[in-house]
Amino acid sequence: MSFINYSSREINCKIVYYGPGLCGKTTNLQYIYNKTNPEAKGKMISLATETERTLFFDFLPLSLGEIRGFKTRFHLYTVPGQVFYDASRKLILKGVDGVVFCADSQVERIEANIESLDNLRTNLADQGYNLDKIAYVVQYNKRDLPNVSPLPELKKLLNPTNVPEYEAVATTGIGVFDTLKAVAKLVLTELKRGG
Amino acid sequence: MSGNQMVMFEEEQQQIQAACELLQRASNALAVLVIDKNGQEIVRSGQTEHLDITSLSSLFAGNVAATGGIAKLLAEKEFSGQFHEGEKTSVHISLVAQRAILVVLFDQRSSLGLVRLRVRKAAEALTVVFETLVRKMNSGGKSQVFGEITDDDIDNLFND
Ligand SMILES: Nc1nc2c(ncn2[C@@H]2O[C@H](COP(=O)(O)OP(=O)(O)OP(=O)(O)O)[C@@H](O)[C@H]2O)c(=O)[nH]1
Ligand SMILES: [Mg+2]
Numbered sequence: 601m602s603f604i605n606y607s608s609r610e611i612n613c614k615i616v617y618y619g620p621g622l623c624g625k626t627t628n629l630q631y632i633y634n635k636t637n638p639e640a641k642g643k644m645i646s647l648a649t650e651t652e653r654t655l656f657f658d659f660l661p662l663s664l665g666e667i668r669g670f671k672t673r674f675h676l677y678t679v680p681g682q683v684f685y686d687a688s689r690k691l692i693l694k695g696v697d698g699v700v701f702c703a704d705s706q707v708e709r710i711e712a713n714i715e716s717l718d719n720l721r722t723n724l725a726d727q728g729y730n731l732d733k734i735a736y737v738v739q740y741n742k743r744d745l746p747n748v749s750p751l752p753e754l755k756k757l758l759n760p761t762n763v764p765e766y767e768a769v770a771t772t773g774i775g776v777f778d779t780l781k782a783v784a785k786l787v788l789t790e791l792k793r794g795g
Numbered sequence: 796m797s798g799n800q801m802v803m804f805e806e807e808q809q810q811i812q813a814a815c816e817l818l819q820r821a822s823n824a825l826a827v828l829v830i831d832k833n834g835q836e837i838v839r840s841g842q843t844e845h846l847d848i849t850s851l852s853s854l855f856a857g858n859v860a861a862t863g864g865i866a867k868l869l870a871e872k873e874f875s876g877q878f879h880e881g882e883k884t885s886v887h888i889s890l891v892a893q894r895a896i897l898v899v900l901f902d903q904r905s906s907l908g909l910v911r912l913r914v915r916k917a918a919e920a921l922t923v924v925f926e927t928l929v930r931k932m933n934s935g936g937k938s939q940v941f942g943e944i945t946d947d948d949i950d951n952l953f954n955d
Contacts, residue, residue, distance in 0.1 A: 603801040603835045607808035612835045642849040647857070656861070659834075659853045667948050675834060675853065687868075691860040695833035781953045788949045791800075792941045
């Protein structure tokens, strides 16, 4: 849910990174955090287990600059990808303005990706959102690994509606900012259209 | 998308600010925050210079969301408030008008009893303000900025 404050002249939006366990959601945020100027970012908060799996969420506040005198701020969140944290995922999706589905390109994670994407659709619907209507992009992560599925196959299974999609290697940052910019742009365009 | 937006106007912002300052003085608190349910700061008052308000806002919102989720699973409508007692600083958290989170930080110069009492009063005042705000939002007073934004404005944000 975007928050437009006419008093402080700020536009705040929420973007959620979704995807199966270990696909690289937290790594995306860490890369963005490391490469962003100090004045444009706040602290990154990770509520994680002792083994660095996301337990509740990661949070990274970013300022992107001004539009017509309004500061634009994006709050980036990741969900915990492990299947049994579903109750938490539902909570993080509340008030979302844009979603990045981060897929793990490895052949053996195909089913996990499909399951997570179904779960995203269901959990969004529970909150009254439609995946086909909100700002949404797909990222195929871990393209550096040897055992990845070919792109056309991933596309067919994970992006049948042909939303913007990016190949990525979150550990080295390939595709990370392209993905973020694409979703942020869709969010603002959607606000302009619907707001 | 429309019903899914929070808008704040100058007038209501000032009323919320005033209510928080009153609450902070009346309860002898260190600081008072009002946060939108999704974790964005609305106002702060009191000693807040040393606080990371952005981080706190997102964590308070996460906390309230988790507690609300627990209430649902226990078939409770909601838990009316939360209290965390620290060695120096204690925290009282409550939900106002179903959409804002009211946080009071206090120390031994105040007490939970006093805070609870004053929060109840402040919550009544804040509820009125938020109800007005919702009415204003629904009557369409919100498209001022977005009507003017062009695709180029959006593109320019990303050209650096
Ligand atoms: N080779 C390779 N490894 C990656 C890439 N992205 C992330 N990883 C690694 O994958 C592991 C899991 O990454 P995380 O970012 O913690 O995964 P996550 O999606 O946040 O996982 P959950 O929190 O359990 O949902 C880490 O060891 C990362 O270093 C990538 O593009 N290539
Ligand atoms: Mg994670």
